Amino acid sequence: MNIKSASALSGLPAKTIRYYEDVGLVRPGRTANGYRTFTEADCHKLAFLARARSLGFSIEECRTLLGLYEDRDRASADVKEIARQHLDRIERKIAELQGLRAMLSTLVDRCHGDGRPDCPILEDLAGTPRMPG
Amino acid sequence: MNIKSASALSGLPAKTIRYYEDVGLVRPGRTANGYRTFTEADCHKLAFLARARSLGFSIEECRTLLGLYEDRDRASADVKEIARQHLDRIERKIAELQGLRAMLSTLVDRCHGDGRPDCPILEDLAGTPRMPG
DNA sequence: ATGCGCCTTCCCGTTACTGGAAGGTCAAGC
DNA sequence: GCTTGACCTTCCAGTAACGGGAAGGCGCAT
Numbered sequence: 001m002n003i004k005s006a007s008a009l010s011g012l013p014a015k016t017i018r019y020y021e022d023v024g025l026v027r028p029g030r031t032a033n034g035y036r037t038f039t040e041a042d043c044h045k046l047a048f049l050a051r052a053r054s055l056g057f058s059i060e061e062c063r064t065l066l067g068l069y070e071d072r073d074r075a076s077a078d079v080k081e082i083a084r085q086h087l088d089r090i091e092r093k094i095a096e097l098q099g100l101r102a103m104l105s106t107l108v109d110r111c112h113g114d115g116r117p118d119c120p121i122l123e124d125l126a127g128t129p130r131m132p133g
Numbered sequence: 134m135n136i137k138s139a140s141a142l143s144g145l146p147a148k149t150i151r152y153y154e155d156v157g158l159v160r161p162g163r164t165a166n167g168y169r170t171f172t173e174a175d176c177h178k179l180a181f182l183a184r185a186r187s188l189g190f191s192i193e194e195c196r197t198l199l200g201l202y203e204d205r206d207r208a209s210a211d212v213k214e215i216a217r218q219h220l221d222r223i224e225r226k227i228a229e230l231q232g233l234r235a236m237l238s239t240l241v242d243r244c245h246g247d248g249r250p251d252c253p254i255l256e257d258l259a260g261t262p263r264m265p266g
Numbered sequence: 267a268t269g270c271g272c273c274t275t276c277c278c279g280t281t282a283c284t285g286g287a288a289g290g291t292c293a294a295g296c
Numbered sequence: 297g298c299t300t301g302a303c304c305t306t307c308c309a310g311t312a313a314c315g316g317g318a319a320g321g322c323g324c325a326t
Binding site: 293 | 304
């Protein structure tokens with residue numbers, strides 16, 4: 001099938017599929033006129049990539065996961081390790097964002113938000129010393 | 134003072150300060166030999182930017198916040214609106230990451246993670262139908 | 267004259283695409 | 297046979313916010 005059908009089947013934009021070929025994640029065939037041709041297996045790989053990307057795995061992690069997926073003898077421990085590292089990153093990011101949220105919501109709550117010019121948010125950004133409470 | 138001192142005072146790398154000049158956030162003077170010169174006020178602005186960036190505001194938001202900061206007649210409501218929008222974005226991102234974390238931790242927990250090749254993580258990525266529980 | 271630590275500009279690389287231009291291919295309709 | 301339209305191709309540029317490094321100028325001490 002052509003790239004449009006592969007796009008429909010995998011849920012990935014055609015542009016993205018071409019990009020994945022560029023970086024070596026998929027290797028579709030070519031017809032005589034230069035068009036890419038995708039097998040069902042190619043589409044399965046693309047759907048795998050779409051799912052892995054939607055879970056936040058990087059392209060390089062996807063490459064590794066795809067390699068493990070296609071290696072019938074891989075150890076599940078290898079996969080688990082990648083997923084666990086990714087989970088760690090997500091949890092650190094959540095913690096960081098929660099810290100930002102706490103800081104920002106404190107500032108937003110303290111700002112009366114009317115026409116007056118005095119603003120605790122700007123004062124904080126400017127480094128005016130203040131207690132966190 | 135020169136860029137090194139401004140860097141030390143503001144906590145921003147010299148490269149970042151030059152970049153901020155490129156995008157018009159600061160406008161340091163120049164000496165006869167072409168070196169940038171920073172006033173205390175410049176350093177204060179740089180520190181403001183460093184703080185705003187560390188809270189996750191984008192460069193364009195920083196530009197607006199800086200404009201409001203330097204406008205003695207601004208309404209605090211304008212600042213609050215920007216901060217509130219940013220807070221919304223942070224909360225959406227947290228929710229998204231929490232969703233990913235839930236999904237991934239489920240997968241990681243279900244993977245026995247030993248030398249055996251069968252792996253629920255890869256099965257999920259490949260689209261094997263399964264119940265979320 | 268040499269070395270050192272500053273400073274300058276400029277360009278490339280990062281992540282994972284997205285948009286768009288310029289142009290080839292194929293089937294249908296007139 | 298010609299055109300239209302929907303495909304397809306490659307290549308180039310841009311995104312956010314810098315970081316790395318090259319090539320070279322400046323100022324001071326040895």
